[in-house]
Amino acid sequence: MTDIRLATNDLVPPDRSPRRHLLSIGDLTRDDVERILGTARALEHSLEREVKKLPTLRGRTVINLFYESSTRTSSSFELAAKRLSADTMTIRAAGSSVDKGESLKDTILTLSAYDPDVIVIRHPQIGAPQLVARYTGASVINAGDGKHQHPTQALLDLYTIEESLGRLEGLHVAIVGDVLHSRVARSLVQALTLVGARSTLVAPPTLLPRGIEALGCETSTDIGAIAAADVVYVLRMQQERMEAGEAFVPSLREYTARWGITPERLRPGQKVMHPGPMNRGVEIDPRVADAVDALIETQVRSGLVVRMAVLYDLLTTGPVAVQAAMEVA
Amino acid sequence: MLVYKKEQPVDLVIRGARVLDPAQGLDVVLDVRVDGGVVSQLGSDLPANGHRVIEASGLVLAPAFVDPHVHLRTPGREDEETIASGTAAAAAGGYCAILAMPNTDPVVDSAAVLGKLSELARAEAVIPTGFMAAISKGQAGAELTEMAELADAGAAAFTDDGRPVVAAKLLRRALQYGAVTGRPLALHCEEPSLSHDGQMHEGAVSAELGFTGYPSVAESVMVGRDLALAAYEGGTVHVMHVSARESVDELRRTHAQGFGATAEVTPHHLCLTDEAVRALDSNVKMNPPLRAEEDRQALLEALRDGTIGSIATDHAPHARHEKDAPFEAAPFGVTGLETAFAVLYTRLVESGVLPLELVLERLSAGPARTFGLPVPRIATGEPANLVLLDLGAEWRVQESGFHSRSVNSWLLGETLRGAVRLTVAAGQVAFEA
Numbered sequence: 001m002t003d004i005r006l007a008t009n010d011l012v013p014p015d016r017s018p019r020r021h022l023l024s025i026g027d028l029t030r031d032d033v034e035r036i037l038g039t040a041r042a043l044e045h046s047l048e049r050e051v052k053k054l055p056t057l058r059g060r061t062v063i064n065l066f067y068e069s070s071t072r073t074s075s076s077f078e079l080a081a082k083r084l085s086a087d088t089m090t091i092r093a094a095g096s097s098v099d100k101g102e103s104l105k106d107t108i109l110t111l112s113a114y115d116p117d118v119i120v121i122r123h124p125q126i127g128a129p130q131l132v133a134r135y136t137g138a139s140v141i142n143a144g145d146g147k148h149q150h151p152t153q154a155l156l157d158l159y160t161i162e163e164s165l166g167r168l169e170g171l172h173v174a175i176v177g178d179v180l181h182s183r184v185a186r187s188l189v190q191a192l193t194l195v196g197a198r199s200t201l202v203a204p205p206t207l208l209p210r211g212i213e214a215l216g217c218e219t220s221t222d223i224g225a226i227a228a229a230d231v232v233y234v235l236r237m238q239q240e241r242m243e244a245g246e247a248f249v250p251s252l253r254e255y256t257a258r259w260g261i262t263p264e265r266l267r268p269g270q271k272v273m274h275p276g277p278m279n280r281g282v283e284i285d286p287r288v289a290d291a292v293d294a295l296i297e298t299q300v301r302s303g304l305v306v307r308m309a310v311l312y313d314l315l316t317t318g319p320v321a322v323q324a325a326m327e328v329a
Numbered sequence: 330m331l332v333y334k335k336e337q338p339v340d341l342v343i344r345g346a347r348v349l350d351p352a353q354g355l356d357v358v359l360d361v362r363v364d365g366g367v368v369s370q371l372g373s374d375l376p377a378n379g380h381r382v383i384e385a386s387g388l389v390l391a392p393a394f395v396d397p398h399v400h401l402r403t404p405g406r407e408d409e410e411t412i413a414s415g416t417a418a419a420a421a422g423g424y425c426a427i428l429a430m431p432n433t434d435p436v437v438d439s440a441a442v443l444g445k446l447s448e449l450a451r452a453e454a455v456i457p458t459g460f461m462a463a464i465s466k467g468q469a470g471a472e473l474t475e476m477a478e479l480a481d482a483g484a485a486a487f488t489d490d491g492r493p494v495v496a497a498k499l500l501r502r503a504l505q506y507g508a509v510t511g512r513p514l515a516l517h518c519e520e521p522s523l524s525h526d527g528q529m530h531e532g533a534v535s536a537e538l539g540f541t542g543y544p545s546v547a548e549s550v551m552v553g554r555d556l557a558l559a560a561y562e563g564g565t566v567h568v569m570h571v572s573a574r575e576s577v578d579e580l581r582r583t584h585a586q587g588f589g590a591t592a593e594v595t596p597h598h599l600c601l602t603d604e605a606v607r608a609l610d611s612n613v614k615m616n617p618p619l620r621a622e623e624d625r626q627a628l629l630e631a632l633r634d635g636t637i638g639s640i641a642t643d644h645a646p647h648a649r650h651e652k653d654a655p656f657e658a659a660p661f662g663v664t665g666l667e668t669a670f671a672v673l674y675t676r677l678v679e680s681g682v683l684p685l686e687l688v689l690e691r692l693s694a695g696p697a698r699t700f701g702l703p704v705p706r707i708a709t710g711e712p713a714n715l716v717l718l719d720l721g722a723e724w725r726v727q728e729s730g731f732h733s734r735s736v737n738s739w740l741l742g743e744t745l746r747g748a749v750r751l752t753v754a755a756g757q758v759a760f761e762a
Binding site: 103104105123125126127128130131145146147148149183186209210211212213214215 | 528531532533534535536537538539540541542544608609611650653654655656657658659
C-alpha cells in the first residue's frame with residue numbers, strides 16, 4: 001500500500017478572524033469603502049490576464065442564497081467567488097425546501113452545517129440578513145433585503161463613478177424615479193454621503209418616502225433638478241411592487257412624460273447609470289440607455305470586481321463591516 | 330365579571346413596609362395585617378397572633394396592579410399562553426386582576442365561548458381574570474355580537490382588538506346597542522387603508538430602513554372618528570394603546586367638550602421610540618408601532634395630566650418560531666406583564682420623568698375605575714390586593730425567568746431595578762419571589 005502522508009498542518013483549521021458581515025452601508029466607514037474600492041481596482045488588473053482565476057480563496061466556501069429573482073447580482077457573486085477559487089453554490093428559493101415551507105432560520109441552520117465561510121443572501125423581507133447573521137457561523141453579505149439595503153450595488157456604483165469621473169468627493173448625483181421601493185437608492189445615498197458626494201432624489205411626491213432627507217440628501221419633485229448633476233442615476237419603476245389599487249402614479253405614461261430620462265433632459269457629458277433591469281421607454285429612453293455617456297454596462301463589469309473585493313476583504317484582511325459577530329441585533 | 334381559582338385566603342402580617350396608596354393619599358411606614366384575605370388592620374407593631382410575618386422594612390407595599398389589556402391566547406394558541414401561564418405571569422408582575430382580549434380562535438363572540446373560558450379561569454387563573462367579548466361576530470366587522478347575552482355571561486367590555494371597527498355604521502350600532510350592557514367599548518383605532526402593510530412608524534427611520542410606514546394619522550383619524558361617534562351617541566368608550574401625539578390631541582379636544590373617553594398607553598410606547606427598530610429585532614415590532622420622540626413626550630404628558638388614565642401592557646405572546654423571522658415577516662406584539670413595573674420604574678421613575686405615585690395609580694386604580702372593577706385599596710375591610718416591591722433590587726430579564734409561555738420581550742438581556750417580592754390578589758398569595 002502506498003504510504004499516505006498527511007501534512008498535519010492541513011488538519012489545523014485556519015485562523016478565524018472575528019466574523020464580519022456586510023449587511024448595510026451604514027456599517028461601513030469611509031476607510032472601509034476606500035479600501036474595498038482599492039482592492040477592486042487591483043483585482044480589475046487580474047481580469048485583464050488570460051487566466052482570470054486567482055488562488056486567493058482556495059478552499060473557502062461561498063453559498064449564494066437567493067429568495068428573489070436576480071440575474072446580475074447572483075451571477076456576479078457566483079463568478080466573483082469562482083474567480084477567487086472559492087467553492088461556490090447558488091441556491092434559489094424556487095425548487096428548494098423553501099417550497100416545502102422551511103423557515104429561513106431552518107434553511108440557514110441546514111446550510112451552516114456545511115461550514116461555509118460566506119453566505120450571500122437576497123431576500124424580499126427587510127431584516128432577513130440580520131436574522132441569517134444570528135444563526136450562522138459564516139460571514140453574511142446582504143445582496144438585497146426588501147426595500148432596505150443593497151450594499152454591494154452601492155459599492156459597485158461608487159467604483160463605476162470613480163473610474164469614469166476620476167473622483168467621488170464633491171460630485172453631485174441625481175437619483176431619479178421610484179425611490180420609495182428602492183433599496184438601491186437608500187444604499188447609494190448613504191454611500192455617497194460617506195465619501196463626500198452630494199445626492200438629490202428626484203421623484204413624484206408619492207414615491208419619495210417621508211423623512212428621507214435625514215439620510216443627508218436633498219429631494220425634489222421637479223425633473224429639472226437633474227440639470228446640475230454630474231451623474232443621473234435612473235431607478236427602475238418597480239411595477240412588481242405596485243399592487244393593484246395601490247397605484248403611486250396615475251399612469252406609467254404620465255410618469256414617463258414627466259420624469260422619464262430622455263436625451264433632451266440631459267446635457268452633454270452627463271453620465272447616466274441604472275442598476276438594471278431597465279424598462280426601456282418607461283424610466284429611461286432607449287437612446288439614453290445606448291448612448292456613450294451611459295455607464296450601465298460598466299456597472300455590471302464593476303459588479304464583478306467589487307464583489308470579488310468584498311469577498312476578499314471579508315475573508316482575508318481588515319474589517320469590511322465592523323459589525324462584530326454576535327452583536328447583530 | 331372577574332373569575333379565578335379560589336384557594337385558601339391568606340393570613341399575614343406585613344411589617345414595616347412603606348405603604349403607598351396614591352389613590353388614598355397614603356404614604357407611611359406601617360404594619361399591615363391581613364385576616365382571611367381581608368385587610369384587617371393598619372398600624373404600628375401589630376401582633377403576629379400566629380400569622381405569618383413578612384419583614385418588609387425598606388420595601389414598598391402598594392395596591393396591586395390591574396391590566397386591562399392582555400392577550401391570553403386561549404382558546405386556540407395555548408402553545409403561546411394559557412390562562413394558567415398568563416395569570417402566573419401577571420401575578421409575577423404584581424397584578425391582581427387582568428382583562429383578556431377576545432381575538433382568540435375561536436373569537437370570544439358568543440356566550441358559549443365566554444362561558445367555557447370563565448369555567449377554565451375558575452379552574453386555573455391564579456388571579457382574578459375578566460374577559461372582553463368581541464364587538465362583531467368573528468371580529469369580522471360585519472354583524473354585532475349578542476352583546477346583551479355576552480354581558481349577562483360576564484363580558485367585562487367589548488372590543489375587536491387586533492383590528493379596528495372599520496365601518497362607522499357598525500361602530501355606531503355598537504355604541505347604540507351596547508348601552509343596554511352598561512359595559513364600555515374598548516377601541517383599537519387604526520384606519521386600515523392608511524396603515525396597510527405598515528411595519529413601523531412612518532418617519533425618518535422608516536424612510537431609511539425602507540419599511541412601508543404606518544403613519545400616526547392612521548391612528549389619530551380613527552380616534553377622531555370614533556370619539557365623534559361616541560360623543561354623538563353618548564356611549565362609553567376607551568381608547569386602547571394610544572401611540573400618537575395627534576391621538577392625544579383628539580382625546581384632549583373631546584375632554585374639553587365635556588365628553589369623558591378614557592385611554593391607555595403601554596410601557597413600550599412610554600419608553601421607546603422608532604429609533605429602536607434600527608436593530609431590526611422582531612421584539613420591537615408591535616401594533617401600534619413605536620413612534621417618534623415627540624409622540625413619546627406627548628404620551629408622558631397625557632399620562633401626567635390624566636388624559637390617559639391607564640397603563641396597559643398589551644401583553645401579546647408569540648411563538649418563538651414565529652417571531653424568529655425577518656422583521657418584515659414577524660407578527661406584531663410583545664410580552665409585558667412581567668416587566669411592566671420594573672421598566673417603568675427604571676426608565677421613567679428613577680430618571681425623574683414620572684413620580685412613583687403616578688405610575689402606581691395608573692397601573693392600578695386608573696384601569697380599575699375605567700372598567701368598573703374593584704379598585705385595589707390598602708384599607709381596613711378591603712380585600713387584600715397587594716404588591717410588595719423592592720425598588721432597590723436589580724434583576725436581569727432572561728428567557729428562563731418568565732412565567733409566560735412566550736419570551737418575545739423587548740427587554741431580553743436588560744438589567745432592571747424594581748422587583749416584585751409578593752403579590753396578593755383577592756386575598757390569596759398569587760406570587761412570591
